[in-house]
Amino acid sequence: MASMARDLLTQDSVAATLERISASATELVDGCEASGILVLHGRKVKTLAPTHQLVIDSDRLQERLGEGPCFDVAHSPHGDRVLRIADLTAEQDRWPAYARQARELGVGSMMGFLLFTEDENLGALNLYSSEPGAFTATSEMAGLLLASHAAVAFSSARTHAQMEEAVATRHTIGEAMGILMGARHLTEDQAFDVLRRYSQEKNIKLREVARLICEQGTP
Structure with missing residues (x-):
């Protein structure tokens, strides 16, 4: 035992x-x-x-x-x-x-x-x-x-x-924000606001929006 x-x-x-x-x-x-x-x-x-x-x-x-x-x-x-x-x-x-x-x-x-x-x-x-x-x-x-x-x-x-998932999610969100900041010349706060707003409007989880941006380069 x-x-x-x-x-x-x-x-x-x-x-x-x-x-x-x-x-x-x-x-x-x-x-x-x-x-x-x-x-x-x-x-x-x-x-x-x-x-x-x-x-x-x-x-x-x-x-x-x-x-x-x-x-x-x-x-x-x-x-x-x-x-x-x-x-x-x-x-x-x-x-x-x-x-x-x-x-x-x-x-x-x-x-x-x-x-x-x-x-x-x-x-x-x-x-x-x-x-x-x-x-x-x-x-x-x-x-x-x-x-x-x-x-x-x-x-x-x-x-x-759960901790591993949280770390992975945070990394993905950060990567997506970086893509938006570079493509649209946004600040960090503006990039996160784009993610949040898109998540709310489309009723998609924030981490899923971030994943899509990382894969496609845009929402």
């Missing part, structure tokens, strides 16, 4: 970090056959880094039905941060429609862990097994440790990616 935590921080992108998290779940958590990360946008579900099609199918089912354990873990910041379901057939009260249809997909038991930091909830790490009773208290502890490391790595990777 310690080796995995160090490995997560060496990944070179958000996608690679998430894929390593999912793969680690199948490697380190007893009983885990498939894993993935569920992120909610309102009531819409996005599946990240699934190790198997089963994960995608389960997430889509929960989105369609508007119910399910992973859906609940990811949706409510005040909900259970850890959820272990020994046997889906015994969950007719909490998620009647999902429990029945998920069993048809081949889900026997599952666990869900909220991925969170002090500042935000990032989604839910979900682990699946085709067999009922596959996950034990030891599995849950391993999953919780994995989720704790995963949340920090996920947040760090995303912040790094």
Whole structure:
């Protein structure tokens, strides 16, 4: 687990970090056959880094039905941060429609862990097994440790990616302003005003206007 935590921080992108998290779940958590990360946008579900099609199918089912354990873990910041379901057939009260249809997909038991930091909830790490009773208290502890490391790595990777994007955007805007200043004999403030005004009038993001100018030499 310690080796995995160090490995997560060496990944070179958000996608690679998430894929390593999912793969680690199948490697380190007893009983885990498939894993993935569920992120909610309102009531819409996005599946990240699934190790198997089963994960995608389960997430889509929960989105369609508007119910399910992973859906609940990811949706409510005040909900259970850890959820272990020994046997889906015994969950007719909490998620009647999902429990029945998920069993048809081949889900026997599952666990869900909220991925969170002090500042935000990032989604839910979900682990699946085709067999009922596959996950034990030891599995849950391993999953919780994995989720704790995963949340920090996920947040760090995303912040790094956002910073890289911001630097790239600033560079592109500066280059576009230079083109306008040279072509139209504008001051720095005037060149930026041209970019801003064009962005507002055409309802195009400023960085996209700058990119077009860098490629074409003019808006």
